Amino acid sequence: MRLGGRLAAAIEVLSDVEARRRPVADALKDWGLSHRFAGSGDRAAIGNIVYDALRKKRSYGFRMGDDGAAALGFAAVLDGLAMQPEALAATLEGDRFAPQMPDGERLGRFLAADFSEAPDAVRADVPDWIAARLKTSLGERWVEEAAALSARPPLDLRVNTLKAERDKVLKALEPFEPEASDLAPQGIRIAAIEGAGRHPNVQIEAGFQKGWFEVQDEGSQLAALLTGAAPGEQVLDLCAGGGGKSLAMAAMMDNSGQIHAADSDRHRLAPIHERLARAGCRNVQVHDPREDMTGLFGRMDLTLVDAPCTGSGTWRRRPDAKWRLSETALAKRMQEQDAVLDRAAAFVCPGGRLAYVTCSLFADENAARIAAFLERQTSEGFAVADAGARWAAMLPHGGGRCRVSKLAGGTVITMTPQRTGTDGFFFALLQKS
Numbered sequence: 001m002r003l004g005g006r007l008a009a010a011i012e013v014l015s016d017v018e019a020r021r022r023p024v025a026d027a028l029k030d031w032g033l034s035h036r037f038a039g040s041g042d043r044a045a046i047g048n049i050v051y052d053a054l055r056k057k058r059s060y061g062f063r064m065g066d067d068g069a070a071a072l073g074f075a076a077v078l079d080g081l082a083m084q085p086e087a088l089a090a091t092l093e094g095d096r097f098a099p100q101m102p103d104g105e106r107l108g109r110f111l112a113a114d115f116s117e118a119p120d121a122v123r124a125d126v127p128d129w130i131a132a133r134l135k136t137s138l139g140e141r142w143v144e145e146a147a148a149l150s151a152r153p154p155l156d157l158r159v160n161t162l163k164a165e166r167d168k169v170l171k172a173l174e175p176f177e178p179e180a181s182d183l184a185p186q187g188i189r190i191a192a193i194e195g196a197g198r199h200p201n202v203q204i205e206a207g208f209q210k211g212w213f214e215v216q217d218e219g220s221q222l223a224a225l226l227t228g229a230a231p232g233e234q235v236l237d238l239c240a241g242g243g244g245k246s247l248a249m250a251a252m253m254d255n256s257g258q259i260h261a262a263d264s265d266r267h268r269l270a271p272i273h274e275r276l277a278r279a280g281c282r283n284v285q286v287h288d289p290r291e292d293m294t295g296l297f298g299r300m301d302l303t304l305v306d307a308p309c310t311g312s313g314t315w316r317r318r319p320d321a322k323w324r325l326s327e328t329a330l331a332k333r334m335q336e337q338d339a340v341l342d343r344a345a346a347f348v349c350p351g352g353r354l355a356y357v358t359c360s361l362f363a364d365e366n367a368a369r370i371a372a373f374l375e376r377q378t379s380e381g382f383a384v385a386d387a388g389a390r391w392a393a394m395l396p397h398g399g400g401r402c403r404v405s406k407l408a409g410g411t412v413i414t415m416t417p418q419r420t421g422t423d424g425f426f427f428a429l430l431q432k433s
C-alpha cells in the first residue's frame with residue numbers, strides 16, 4: 001500500500017473508533033481481518049497514524065479547526081511524518097486510494113496555529129473535566145506533564161535475573177539498538193519509534209522464548225523494586241493480573257520465600273502460568289479467584305495492591321482511553337480501590353508492609369485513596385512509610401526525578417513520562433506496627 005491507501009485506512013479506523021466508542025486495538029484488528037491483503041508494514045503504518053491522531057486529538061483538532069477523522073488523520077501524517085503539505089500533496093497525487101487533502105484554509109491554520117494562545121486543556125491534550133483533575137494532581141507544570149502523555153512511548157524490557165544478565169540481553173538484542181534503562185537496574189529500553197517505523201516484535205526472539213527478559217514499562221519495574229520484596233519473604237500479589245510484578249518480585253527474591261499471586265478475574269490471571277514457566281519462577285503459587293484465602297490472613301510480610309485503575313498514566317500506549325474515560329468510571333475505580341485495600345490489609349503480618357500502586361495520575365485514585373484507607377483503619381496501626389527516601393536509597397542516580405509528596409507523616413511517589421521517562425505510576429508503602 002502507498003501512503004494514500006494507508007492514510008485512508010487510518011481515517012476509516014478513526015471514524016470507527018469515534019462512532020462506536022470502541023477500543024482502538026479492536027478497531028485496528030477488525031480492519032486487518034477484513035483487509036487481509038495488507039502486509040505487516042502497512043498495518044504498522046496505519047496503526048502509527050491512528051495512535052498519533054488519538055494521542056493529540058484535541059490539539060490537532062484545534063490546529064486544524066476540525067476534529068473529524070479525516071482532519072485528524074492528515075494532522076497526524078503532517079506532524080508524525082514531519083511532512084510539509086506540498087510534499088504530502090505531491091506524494092498523494094495520482095494515488096486513487098488517497099483521501100482528499102484538507103483545504104488550504106485548514107492546512108494554513110494547522111501550520112500557523114499559535115499554540116501558546118490555546119486553552120490549557122488543548123495544550124495538555126485532554127478533555128476539560130480531566131484537565132481540572134490533572135491540574136490538582138500534577139501541580140504547577142501540569143500542562144507540560146499532561147502533554148508528555150501524548151508522546152510515542154519507548155519499548156521497555158526487564159531482564160530476568162533468574163536466567164540472564166543485562167549485558168547478555170543487550171548483546172542478543174543488538175540489532176534493535178537497545179540501551180540500558182536510565183533508572184531501573186535491570187531495564188532495557190528500545191527508543192520510541194520515529195516516523196513510519198515500528199518496534200521490533202521482541203517476543204519472537206530466542207532470548208524471550210528462553211525467559212531472559214519480559215516486556216515491562218520501566219515505571220512498573222521501579223514500582224516492583226520499591227516494594228523491597230526480599231529473599232525468604234512471604235508475599236501476596238493481590239491484583240496479579242498477567243503477573244508483571246509477580247515475575248519481577250520473584251527475580252528480586254531469587255526464587256526463595258513465597259509469592260502468592262491472586263486476582264479476581266481468572267481471564268486476566270490466565271497468562272501468568274505460561275509466563276512463570278518461561279521465566280523459571282519457582283516460588284510463585286497462583287490462587288484461583290474462587291479459592292478461600294483466609295488461611296493467609298495476618299501472615300504476609302508484604303502485600304502488594306497493584307490496583308485496578310483508570311490507567312491515566314498509560315495514555316501514551318492507550319490514547320483512546322483518554323477520550324472514553326468518564327467520571328462514572330473513575331468513581332467506580334475508586335470504590336474498587338477502597339475495597340481491595342481493605343481486603344489487602346487483613347493479610348499483612350505485624351510489622352509487615354502494604355504496597356499500593358496505580359498506573360494513574362489522578363490524586364483521587366492515589367493519595368486520596370491512601371488517606372481514606374487510613375481513616376477507615378485507625379485500629380490496625382498502618383503508617384505511611386517514607387517512599388521518597390526509599391527511592392533515593394535504591395536509585396542513587398535517580399534523585400529528584402520522581403515527584404515526592406508528603407502524606408500523613410510519610411511520603412508517596414509519582415512517576416510521569418515528563419519526570420522519569422516512564423509511564424505514569426503512583427507508589428505508596430504502608431508499614432503495619
Ligand SMILES: C[S@@+](CC[C@H](N)C(=O)[O-])C[C@H]1O[C@@H](n2cnc3c(N)ncnc32)[C@H](O)[C@@H]1O
Binds near residue numbers: 242262268306309
Ligand atoms: C493494574 S492490573 C494488574 C497488573 C499486574 N499486577 C501486572 O503487573 O501485570 C489490576 C488487576 O486488579 C484486578 N482486580 C480488580 N479488582 C480486584 C479485587 N477486588 N481483587 C483482586 N483483584 C482485583 C483486575 O482483574 C486486574 O487484573
